[in-house]
Amino acid sequence: MPVKKLTNIDLLGQTIKIIYKDIDEGDWGQCDIDERTITLNNKCLKDKKHHWATLVHEVTHMVFELSGVAYMDRNDEEAYVRCVENLLIPWILENQNLLQ
Numbered sequence: 001m002p003v004k005k006l007t008n009i010d011l012l013g014q015t016i017k018i019i020y021k022d023i024d025e026g027d028w029g030q031c032d033i034d035e036r037t038i039t040l041n042n043k044c045l046k047d048k049k050h051h052w053a054t055l056v057h058e059v060t061h062m063v064f065e066l067s068g069v070a071y072m073d074r075n076d077e078e079a080y081v082r083c084v085e086n087l088l089i090p091w092i093l094e095n096q097n098l099l100q
C-alpha cells in the first residue's frame, strides 16, 4: 500500500513543509531549520513504517535545532536524536494508557 504524501505538519505551533525527493548517499531524510522544511527520500513512500520512522527522526532533529540543543559546542545531535527516537518515543507510544 502506497503511503499518502504529506504537504506539511504542525510542530509546536510552527508549520513545517514536507518535501519528497530522491536523496543521494542513501539518506532517508533531511531537516532544514532555516527553511522549516523536512525532506523525505522517495523510498520512504514504499513502506508506512519507514515513512513514519523517518518523519519521527527528522522531527526530532527539528526539535533539537529549534530548541538550540543542536548548537552546543560539541554537537552530538545524532546521538540524542537516536536516543529519543529509539527509546523515548517507542516508550511513549506503548504507554499512552498511563495518560489518564
Ligand SMILES: [Zn+2]
Pocket (backbone or CB within 6 Å): 057, 061, 078, 081
Ligand atoms: Zn539523523
